[in-house]
Amino acid sequence: MAKYPKIPEATIRRLSNYLKCLENLENKNEKVASSASLASICNVNAAQVRKDFAYFGEFGIRGMGYNVKELKNNIKEILGINREWRIAVVGIGNMGSALLVYKDFLKQNYRIVAAFDIDPVKVIGNISERMGRPVEILHIDRLKEVVAARKIEIGIITTPPQEAQKVADLLVNANIKGILNFSPAPVRAPDNIKVRNLFFTSALDNLVYYLTN
Amino acid sequence: MAKYPKIPEATIRRLSNYLKCLENLENKNEKVASSASLASICNVNAAQVRKDFAYFGEFGIRGMGYNVKELKNNIKEILGINREWRIAVVGIGNMGSALLVYKDFLKQNYRIVAAFDIDPVKVIGNISERMGRPVEILHIDRLKEVVAARKIEIGIITTPPQEAQKVADLLVNANIKGILNFSPAPVRAPDNIKVRNLFFTSALDNLVYYLTN
DNA sequence: TATTGTGAAGCCTTTCACAGCA
DNA sequence: TGCTGTGAAAGGCTTCACAATA
Numbered sequence: 001m002a003k004y005p006k007i008p009e010a011t012i013r014r015l016s017n018y019l020k021c022l023e024n025l026e027n028k029n030e031k032v033a034s035s036a037s038l039a040s041i042c043n044v045n046a047a048q049v050r051k052d053f054a055y056f057g058e059f060g061i062r063g064m065g066y067n068v069k070e071l072k073n074n075i076k077e078i079l080g081i082n083r084e085w086r087i088a089v090v091g092i093g094n095m096g097s098a099l100l101v102y103k104d105f106l107k108q109n110y111r112i113v114a115a116f117d118i119d120p121v122k123v124i125g126n127i128s129e130r131m132g133r134p135v136e137i138l139h140i141d142r143l144k145e146v147v148a149a150r151k152i153e154i155g156i157i158t159t160p161p162q163e164a165q166k167v168a169d170l171l172v173n174a175n176i177k178g179i180l181n182f183s184p185a186p187v188r189a190p191d192n193i194k195v196r197n198l199f200f201t202s203a204l205d206n207l208v209y210y211l212t213n
Numbered sequence: 214m215a216k217y218p219k220i221p222e223a224t225i226r227r228l229s230n231y232l233k234c235l236e237n238l239e240n241k242n243e244k245v246a247s248s249a250s251l252a253s254i255c256n257v258n259a260a261q262v263r264k265d266f267a268y269f270g271e272f273g274i275r276g277m278g279y280n281v282k283e284l285k286n287n288i289k290e291i292l293g294i295n296r297e298w299r300i301a302v303v304g305i306g307n308m309g310s311a312l313l314v315y316k317d318f319l320k321q322n323y324r325i326v327a328a329f330d331i332d333p334v335k336v337i338g339n340i341s342e343r344m345g346r347p348v349e350i351l352h353i354d355r356l357k358e359v360v361a362a363r364k365i366e367i368g369i370i371t372t373p374p375q376e377a378q379k380v381a382d383l384l385v386n387a388n389i390k391g392i393l394n395f396s397p398a399p400v401r402a403p404d405n406i407k408v409r410n411l412f413f414t415s416a417l418d419n420l421v422y423y424l425t426n
Numbered sequence: 427t428a429t430t431g432t433g434a435a436g437c438c439t440t441t442c443a444c445a446g447c448a
Numbered sequence: 449t450g451c452t453g454t455g456a457a458a459g460g461c462t463t464c465a466c467a468a469t470a
Binding site: 180204 | 216225230234237255291292293298306314315321373374391397398399401407411413414416422423425426
């Protein structure tokens, strides 16, 4: 732990973005990117780009720029995503089902290795089977057992909002390390568990604010 | 426009969060919330909460706190979401279909009034029909016409990443005002169009960074 | 008395400007 | 020459501490 000195949170957020942009450049067969070109793609200042990287090392070549592939790998290592992360999805409705087959997770080494619902039989009949059922849907009662057996570290919540906190508690009890909550009700967990609440409406709210003001 | 003075971007982001927390409190029949209680739920400093609101007016009662319902309405007005916003979803795969029936959008006055795909016939046979088809799936060629006819202001992109920029260009051409991109490829648009790229993996990347470091 | 609203201080982040280097 | 890496300056945000007040 504490592999790096104190890094601005905003820098960490931007790293993910740089990564997506670099993958894009790689797909276009671009080998090199300058801080200026990355900055323009990501809507930030070029000095910001250089400073963000400089927290972690000297990744660039003066007079040249950054090697796209190398920089990509460096960012992955910084973020800790240069290895597989095993994930459980809880709540296999429409959104949960969509995530089970979401292609970008696979590409990024995020592996959904278990799926849970309160009513797996119904779910299989309704949605998941039609999507090719990438993982078996299990009853929520088996959460703790399966999280341990399959070495799952992250839980994604895609239940209705009324169930979200209950599921979060179950995940904590199952010794999960981190929770990503897609349901529209904020969930809490003890301080040693990292929680991210991702509200779809927040992205729209933000957009709308800047459209209005 | 410019209804308010210069507000920190972070404040706008937090307002959405306060709103979700207030809705939660309202569901629990809480009538009043103090800056301290909101702060603890939202993991911010109490002075921060008060300052965030103070940019826009005096919403609280000294010695008492904030009236949950009033504060909720004030935030909605600030964000500009105290009216209906009409939305088109482009790309009706698993994620697009899930958004078409996403309940929290309805609750928040976000109305998906059109859905587009390159192959509406196939989509209807595959996914959307099974979800009760809340809106008719139209061919992407009709985008511009339908955006105008239905007074659509926001476009959501849920296509595969290779198509995302093309769709963004079509939305711009259709005189959309804002774009929310759910595909994992960043899209760009002229400065007068507001764009938000929402990458699911970014939320995981962030979580993983703090799990690792 | 309890809690808001807020000026001022402190801290953190961004940007500038240029030295350093391939 | 051109672009990175970085110290210093500028700017912005958060927190403190307390006056205001229901």
